């Protein structure tokens with residue numbers, strides 16, 4: 001396969017479908033149909049860390065040109081030949097959309113991805129519809145059987161407003177179509193079904209959407225609510241990522257409901273900081289890259305500002321201060337669960353993987369100091385006690401910590 005062909009296919013698997021849609025269809029029409037395709041960066045973020053077992057059945061009820069299914073297919077195994085891969089993928093990938101052109105594009109793009117991954121120039125067979133029997137033109141709100149067999153729901157539904165259906169218990173008047181699609185899918189899904197969705201931020205933060213959040217929490221364990229920012233330059237709408245798991249009907253457990261910060265509309269660490277696990281795995285990583293200061297839980301004090309660090313090592317992935325680090329495992333007997341240190345000074349700092357790094361988007365030392373002060377409170381302890389039962393902090397839980405910066 002030559003390089004030019006590969007480049008063209010790469011583009012058609014990323015932004016080209018969205019750009020062609022922009023070129024061919026005007027904005028008011030796209031708004032009316034809710035037709036905005038997810039770029040590969042956002043789709044990858046939604047599916048980060050996701051694995052699919054051999055019994056997975058992955059369904060996008062409003063599939064568009066399959067950008068979310070493509071991210072899923074990148075994680076699926078290949079067959080011995082292109083045909084075998086298409087048969088296998090066709091058995092576990094499902095999508096519906098009201099527009100036939102989108103469905104045609106979806107099948108073709110999945111086949112292109114399969115061909116690209118095989119990398120040996122096999123011809124794409126004709127009659128792709130027969131390889132993808134579950135990818136078809138249909139209303140995503142009328143797919144009881146498909147949803148009932150689904151193990152993973154991937155969703156970026158339309159965001160327009162529509163009248164609330166008769167008998168709707170969580171909304172009246174006009175309601176976001178996205179809210180409707182999510183509740184509808186969760187109501188029909190079997191217990192244990194995973195939901196990964198990109199949704200308008202107003203559902204996360206709006207006070208009128210409180211009843212919707214309660215309904216979602218009744219139906220599913222809410223594993224992650226993560227603010228993302230603007231969907232893209234054209235759609236110009238703030239979105240968040242939702243990761244939830246359908247619970248058994250009678251289970252109304254108080255854990256894993258919508259995080260309390262969202263109920264009050266307060267901001268969270270993720271609104272102001274980029275959060276990562278430190279990159280250095282000491283006995284595994286080679287000493288390459290620039291020589292820089294090196295921190296780990298044993299050479300920095302808790303609840304202090306640190307500028308000079310004597311320990312140094314080489315590492316290609318270091319962070320530029322100012323930032324805050326949290327210990328991933330809190331010590332028994334330590335009263336505060338998110339034990340923090342502010343890191344200042346010039347030059348990059350290599351961070352061991354037992355620390356979580358919070359990089360302030362405004363790059364201000366004062367924002368770091370404010371965060372450290374907030375973490376040193378019973379309020380944050382209470383939040384973490386409710387959010388995670390083990391003493392091991394996760395990036396997801398840290399991102400959701402409510403703060404008043």
Ligand SMILES: C[S@@+](CC[C@H](N)C(=O)[O-])C[C@H]1O[C@@H](n2cnc3c(N)ncnc32)[C@H](O)[C@@H]1O
Pocket residue numbers: 033034035036037038060061062063064065066067068096097098099102138139140141155156157158159
């Ligand atoms: C925001 S786009 C997202 C497409 C795709 N999921 C993605 O992430 O790129 C929403 C899609 O939903 C489709 N759609 C709108 N109403 C629908 C319905 N009732 N059933 C199925 N698809 C629908 C639109 O045609 C559009 O392609």
